[in-house]
Amino acid sequence: MHAGIIFLLVIVGSILFHIFTPWYWTDIASNWGGMDSTITLTFWVGGGVFVAVCLFMVYCVFRYSHKEDRRAEYKPEDKKLEKILTWATTLGVCALLAPGLIIWNQYVNVPKNAIEVDVMAWQWGWQYRLPGADGKLGTTQVRNIADNNPFGINPDDPFGKDDVMIESDVINLENNRPVKILLRSVDVLHNWYVPQFRSKMDAVPGTVTFYWFEPNKVGEYEVLCAEYCGVGHYAMRGGVEVQDKADYEVWLSEQETFEQLSARYEKLNVDGNKLAKK
Amino acid sequence: MSDEYDNNKSYQAQSSEVLDGSAGSINPDMDYVRPAEIPEQDLYHAHSFIEKWIFCQDAKVIGVQYFLTAVFTGIVGLILSWLMRLQLGFPELAGFMTAEHYYQFVTMHGMIMVVYFLTALFLGGFGNYLIPLMVGARDMVFPYVNMLSFWMFFVAVMVLMASFFVPGGPTGAGWTLYPPQTILEGTPGSGTGILLMLISLSLFVIGFTMGGLNYMITILQARTRGMTLMRMPLTVWGIFTATVLAMLAFPALLVSAIMMTLDKVLQTSFFMPTILKAGEVLEYGGGSPILFQHLFWFFGHPEVYIVALPAFGIVSDLISVHARKNIFGYRMMVWAIVGIGGLSFFVWAHHMYVSGMNPWFGFFFATTTLIIAVPTAMKVYNWILTLWRGNIRINTVMLWCLGFIVTFVNGGITGIFLGNVSVDVPLSDTYFVVAHFHMVMGIAPLMVIMGAVYHWFPLVAGKMLSETLGKWHFWITFLGAYSIYFPMHYLGFIGVPRRYFEMYDSPYMTSTVGMNEFISVAAFIVGAAQFILVFNIIKTLKTGKKAEQNPWKANSLEWYTSTVPPEHGNFGERLPVVHRWPYDFSVPGAKDDFIPQTTAPSEVANTEVEKT
Numbered sequence: 029m030h031a032g033i034i035f036l037l038v039i040v041g042s043i044l045f046h047i048f049t050p051w052y053w054t055d056i057a058s059n060w061g062g063m064d065s066t067i068t069l070t071f072w073v074g075g076g077v078f079v080a081v082c083l084f085m086v087y088c089v090f091r092y093s094h095k096e097d098r099r100a101e102y103k104p105e106d107k108k109l110e111k112i113l114t115w116a117t118t119l120g121v122c123a124l125l126a127p128g129l130i131i132w133n134q135y136v137n138v139p140k141n142a143i144e145v146d147v148m149a150w151q152w153g154w155q156y157r158l159p160g161a162d163g164k165l166g167t168t169q170v171r172n173i174a175d176n177n178p179f180g181i182n183p184d185d186p187f188g189k190d191d192v193m194i195e196s197d198v199i200n201l202e203n204n205r206p207v208k209i210l211l212r213s214v215d216v217l218h219n220w221y222v223p224q225f226r227s228k229m230d231a232v233p234g235t236v237t238f239y240w241f242e243p244n245k246v247g248e249y250e251v252l253c254a255e256y257c258g259v260g261h262y263a264m265r266g267g268v269e270v271q272d273k274a275d276y277e278v279w280l281s282e283q284e285t286f287e288q289l290s291a292r293y294e295k296l297n298v299d300g301n302k303l304a305k306k
Numbered sequence: 307m308s309d310e311y312d313n314n315k316s317y318q319a320q321s322s323e324v325l326d327g328s329a330g331s332i333n334p335d336m337d338y339v340r341p342a343e344i345p346e347q348d349l350y351h352a353h354s355f356i357e358k359w360i361f362c363q364d365a366k367v368i369g370v371q372y373f374l375t376a377v378f379t380g381i382v383g384l385i386l387s388w389l390m391r392l393q394l395g396f397p398e399l400a401g402f403m404t405a406e407h408y409y410q411f412v413t414m415h416g417m418i419m420v421v422y423f424l425t426a427l428f429l430g431g432f433g434n435y436l437i438p439l440m441v442g443a444r445d446m447v448f449p450y451v452n453m454l455s456f457w458m459f460f461v462a463v464m465v466l467m468a469s470f471f472v473p474g475g476p477t478g479a480g481w482t483l484y485p486p487q488t489i490l491e492g493t494p495g496s497g498t499g500i501l502l503m504l505i506s507l508s509l510f511v512i513g514f515t516m517g518g519l520n521y522m523i524t525i526l527q528a529r530t531r532g533m534t535l536m537r538m539p540l541t542v543w544g545i546f547t548a549t550v551l552a553m554l555a556f557p558a559l560l561v562s563a564i565m566m567t568l569d570k571v572l573q574t575s576f577f578m579p580t581i582l583k584a585g586e587v588l589e590y591g592g593g594s595p596i597l598f599q600h601l602f603w604f605f606g607h608p609e610v611y612i613v614a615l616p617a618f619g620i621v622s623d624l625i626s627v628h629a630r631k632n633i634f635g636y637r638m639m640v641w642a643i644v645g646i647g648g649l650s651f652f653v654w655a656h657h658m659y660v661s662g663m664n665p666w667f668g669f670f671f672a673t674t675t676l677i678i679a680v681p682t683a684m685k686v687y688n689w690i691l692t693l694w695r696g697n698i699r700i701n702t703v704m705l706w707c708l709g710f711i712v713t714f715v716n717g718g719i720t721g722i723f724l725g726n727v728s729v730d731v732p733l734s735d736t737y738f739v740v741a742h743f744h745m746v747m748g749i750a751p752l753m754v755i756m757g758a759v760y761h762w763f764p765l766v767a768g769k770m771l772s773e774t775l776g777k778w779h780f781w782i783t784f785l786g787a788y789s790i791y792f793p794m795h796y797l798g799f800i801g802v803p804r805r806y807f808e809m810y811d812s813p814y815m816t817s818t819v820g821m822n823e824f825i826s827v828a829a830f831i832v833g834a835a836q837f838i839l840v841f842n843i844i845k846t847l848k849t850g851k852k853a854e855q856n857p858w859k860a861n862s863l864e865w866y867t868s869t870v871p872p873e874h875g876n877f878g879e880r881l882p883v884v885h886r887w888p889y890d891f892s893v894p895g896a897k898d899d900f901i902p903q904t905t906a907p908s909e910v911a912n913t914e915v916e917k918t
Contacts, residue, residue: 031700031708034781038712038785038788042716042792045792045793049793049796051799051800051816051818051821052796052799052816053799053800054800054814054815054816060731060732062728063728063729063732066728066729067729067732070722070726070729074720074722075719077715078715081686081690081711082711082712082715084690084694085690085711085712088690088696088698089693089698092629092693092694092696092698093698093699093700094630094697094698094699094700095697098697099630099892099894099899100629100630100631100695100697100891100892100899101631102891102892102893102894102914102916104634104636105634105635105636105637105638106634106635110635110638110684110687113683113684114680114684117679117680117684118680121676121677124676124722124726125673128727128728129669129672129673129727129728131728132665132669132672135728135731136666150582151487170580170581170582170587171587173582211662214582215486215490215492215581216485216487216490216581217484217486217487217595219660219735221801221803223732223800223801223814224801224814226731226732227731228660228731228732228734228735229660230660230661230662232596232662233581235579235594249814250812250814252810253803254735254803255484256409256480256484256487256805257487257492258492258493259405259478259492259494259807260405260492261805261807262405262805262807262808262810263808
């Protein structure tokens, strides 16, 4: 008897925990509300099945616990029941899969007006690059990376000249404008993840991966690395500041382009040589 | 349940003209079982202590050897989990632990528990002990290879443990061993540690192949007379299908281990692209880190079912025996096992939705993954429908089974979250994943292992484990484990990433400190509770009550051996002949509430047994 009661308490406890938990979603700050709704839907359907199965089990424990003078029913199969259960399950699974796939379709199709952000990861940090006035990022190569070319931009690529270099682990984004995050890594796997944006993708050395979102709440957010990348993984942080258009443009105008950065280094070099000559 | 041997024989006796079940009234026509096709195998009997207990060819001894070795590694894994939880819950008490240590513990805990504990325990342990007994064979078909299999496993474990003692320590790459970090500095144990891990895995695969061939061929070729495939206990079906999966999946692990070894030792670039490290471009180029992930998960996902399917099979048998009722929908259960096994090779990339593979794969793998939920759900329904209208003994074994149902359904449902590609995006790489897989492939199979230990201990040792201690063991383990992993899902909702040395706690989110302390305390208690079983076993072996033969009144052949515990050769002079499935419980008209598989139809002619 008490076995059944304890199992019942476990189920009731689980439901109560879910209702009263203080630990739940961090407030969303992007367009991916659909992911949250699909989770909620899955909670209702899946949670319903969990509770139903467990309650039925508890009922059986109460109702059919062993008595010497009773015998179990002998019925090896019930084709009809099995058929009903199969189809009901299939239906439930389809109901969950459909919204999941619809949202995935949105996730992999980036809106045309999205601004591209090159997120470059290494052990253990982040830096960012934005396309300049031409709206296009210059091509890159790991072998080009040097002090005067922190992103490894191909020097003869005309699209690279006006690229905006952000040698900081904090990036500013414009509110309500879709962002296409282009991820690359120079060493191992990383993953640029902001819990409030819900979205993530691994950065893989040797290739460029992407995902997109549209921030919709002005504020500061923390970037976490979500793919294990060695001992510094847990400390690999960055930041995002989502700003209104006006503030964002002020910030953008203060950033250095690749051309300016190259010029600065050249000057440093010339000055350095002069110093050496003296 | 069609039966090729007995197609034109009827078991359905007409009660008016039938003789009752007394011996000597065997009806030769009704009881016909096709004669054996091949003579019995010769057994090599041990001549010395070493041959009997160390280099032994008896599958039962090999099973126990596998079991004990796996339990030893499991205890190491358990201690590692304590250390991890100490760091996460009470970092101020874990000052001795660096991030390097933590990641090494995480990695070794994961690899040990999945491969060296669960896989070895289910297939090497239960498989070896139960397959020959349950199908009515004298031993595995290749006893010598079977012995080599265990010793190869043993060496693999030793190599793995040795990595704790080499310079730099064991690998800390995470159990998934994702390159490039696995073999680069910046990951602990990227020198000798990772090499020993790869060697150990390769040895494991080689040893396991020797065992696996034995399990498969014994089940296919050495079943006793009358033991048709559709009369096999589901335990055997589960182990058989899992073994087939292992034979097809482990080679992918082996090749990826070999390729990674080459990348490490000879600077080949199977998985290594151009890499910039500390300002220098390394001597790699052109390789694909994602290729490794595909190979790893092509092994890794079937691996989940290599653990789960034997658990499914065993728990079906335990529930049926202790509910005194036939397993509901046996054929559906068999096809569900086979179907899940087949499908498990088409879902691997659901571990890689955010890996950077072509995102269009997501549609395919989400669909296949959710399809696999259907046969899995059918199995769950059939377990609870077996309880329904049963006559359920609420003993220790049944408690573990009930605990399995709760944890497995819980973990299965969270699997639907993670399998459904776009829902996986916010949850992947968070504690939701950790909670999910521990619930579904850690705790749930562990519940079955424990149930199976309490169930078969009287057979293996000839003594009954203490029920009181067993119940304490169960309740502490079940309630404790549930309170570790159920709340942990909510850390994932917050967005707390996994594999963080310092548990992520930020002003941007709800604080997780309280929950982490609670989870750690629960983990210490659950771990400690496992020693109740150790104590129970030692006490029972010393002073326990002697078990009668077949104490649970089960039907399957392992309980009908000539001696308890069974000796080498299992069945005395004559092998048993099988006339029915193992689930004839509570048959109307029968004297007892069980009819052993060896009972001829004419002996129970006045019962309403269905043709099986």
